[in-house]
Amino acid sequence: MTEITTVKQRFGIIGNSPLLDRALEVALRVAPTDLTVLVTGESGVGKEFFPQVIHAYSARKHSKYIAVNCAAIPEGTIDSELFGHEKGSFTGAVEARKGYFEEADGGTIFLDEVAELPHPTQARLLRVLQTGEYIRVGSSKVQKTNVRVVAATNMNLQEAIAQGRFREDLYYRLGTVPITVPSLRERPEDIPLLFRKFAADVAVQYRMPAVTLDDAAREMLKNYYWRGNIRQLKNVAEQISAIEQTRVITSEVLAKYLPPQGGGAPMAAGTMRMDDTMSTERELLYKVLFDMRADINDLKRMISELMKGGVPCPEPVRDVKALLPTTAQSSYVPAVASYPQPPVYAESEEVTDEPPREMTKADMQREQIIRALRRNNGRRREAAAELFMSERTLYRKIKELGIEDNS
Numbered sequence: 511m512t513e514i515t516t517v518k519q520r521f522g523i524i525g526n527s528p529l530l531d532r533a534l535e536v537a538l539r540v541a542p543t544d545l546t547v548l549v550t551g552e553s554g555v556g557k558e559f560f561p562q563v564i565h566a567y568s569a570r571k572h573s574k575y576i577a578v579n580c581a582a583i584p585e586g587t588i589d590s591e592l593f594g595h596e597k598g599s600f601t602g603a604v605e606a607r608k609g610y611f612e613e614a615d616g617g618t619i620f621l622d623e624v625a626e627l628p629h630p631t632q633a634r635l636l637r638v639l640q641t642g643e644y645i646r647v648g649s650s651k652v653q654k655t656n657v658r659v660v661a662a663t664n665m666n667l668q669e670a671i672a673q674g675r676f677r678e679d680l681y682y683r684l685g686t687v688p689i690t691v692p693s694l695r696e697r698p699e700d701i702p703l704l705f706r707k708f709a710a711d712v713a714v715q716y717r718m719p720a721v722t723l724d725d726a727a728r729e730m731l732k733n734y735y736w737r738g739n740i741r742q743l744k745n746v747a748e749q750i751s752a753i754e755q756t757r758v759i760t761s762e763v764l765a766k767y768l769p770p771q772g773g774g775a776p777m778a779a780g781t782m783r784m785d786d787t788m789s790t791e792r793e794l795l796y797k798v799l800f801d802m803r804a805d806i807n808d809l810k811r812m813i814s815e816l817m818k819g820g821v822p823c824p825e826p827v828r829d830v831k832a833l834l835p836t837t838a839q840s841s842y843v844p845a846v847a848s849y850p851q852p853p854v855y856a857e858s859e860e861v862t863d864e865p866p867r868e869m870t871k872a873d874m875q876r877e878q879i880i881r882a883l884r885r886n887n888g889r890r891r892e893a894a895a896e897l898f899m900s901e902r903t904l905y906r907k908i909k910e911l912g913i914e915d916n917s
């Protein structure tokens with residue numbers, strides 16, 4: 511057995527494509543050194559495996575491995591989280607605290623979504639990479655640490671540099687060894703293997719037979735443009751396994767779970783992406799309108815029931831399609847809900863065919879974010895993943911769009 515096969519088995523990494531093998535090979539070669547590694551690749555390609563492999567195959571393997579999602583930490587506290595702080599250095603700093611660079615002394619730090627680091631933190635990071643020195647927030651004492659850094663990003667750092675959002679010197683310092691993880695589109699041969707693995711995982715978890723694909727469905731899966739990469743494929747495999755009664759999946763069934771690629775059927779819930787093509791925005795608008803109308807109709811119904819002195823009792827919709835604007839009806843395929851119980855909408859005569867003209871993209875985004883947060887009980891990480899955006903971007907949008915977030 512080759513070393514790469516062993517690594518794949520140990521970490522549960524599925525795939526045989528030469529590009530994936532090449533990336534793993536670089537990780538193994540560089541692991542025993544102390545070189546800084548920058549892992550790049552689109553969102554959902556499996557970048558998180560690489561720092562783990564590098565740590566496990568390095569001399570640091572018995573010391574700490576700390577993974578930090580830079581996008582998830584608010585800008586105001588990130589310096590303190592990474593480099594620690596002294597007592598009283600800011601409101602709420604009731605005690606001195608070690609940062610991750612101090613905690614991980616002798617080990618490895620994985621800085622995920624490194625492009626999201628604010629400028630002052632980028633400067634501190636550059637210093638610790640160059641000299642091993644850092645200063646706790648509120649202190650003037652220079653401290654030393656011996657940490658190996660592996661960073662990852664799904665952003666185009668060249669673009670971020672050109673826009674002045676990322677320091678060029680830090681980019682070169684971080685990317686001493688670059689590793690590019692291929693997108694799923696670059697390794698279609700791995701798609702059926704991954705699907706089988708995710709379907710098998712669900713089957714074991716819920717003690718049911720695993721779903722399989724017929725030939726046409728397998729081809730459809732391989733030819734699909736996996737914008738969300740393996741994360742999206744996993745999501746689809748899990749939805750199908752959980753929702754479909756039949757265990758052999760045909761291309762007709764599969765099609766319901768694949769968001770349209772340039773018009774056509776509405777997107778399956780939970781697999782949407784913001785800022786996409788016009789047609790996707792239109793579908794998004796329909797979906798938001800559809801949800802909003804259902805909410806309004808529910809409210810109207812409850813109010814009228816209350817006024818009549820009765821108990822509100824929403825009736826199931828007999829013809830969901832009829833609630834959609836006429837332009838969307840021809841392409842309507844019953845959407846697959848990512849939540850276990852699809853919502854039941856009240857039927858109402860108040861529903862009109864015309865979408866309101868004044869709804870802006872910001873309104874749509876606000877609605878989508880609110881709904882994603884609600885669906886995920888306020889958990890930003892899950893909501894952000896569902897919306898295909900980083901937690902930091904979600905955080906920013908929550909502020910920008912004036913969304914009240916009680917999470």
Ligand SMILES: Nc1ncnc2c1ncn2[C@@H]1O[C@H](COP(=O)(O)OP(=O)(O)OP(=O)(O)O)[C@@H](O)[C@H]1O
Pocket residue numbers: 522523524525551552553554555556557558559622663664704740741744
């Ligand atoms: N080769 C693979 N074999 C099995 N599972 C995989 C593979 N690659 C990725 N996954 C799974 O896909 C999901 C997404 O992977 P991961 O979180 O590493 O993506 P990422 O590249 O770090 O994305 P992001 O940039 O959005 O953080 C995880 O659940 C991971 O376990």
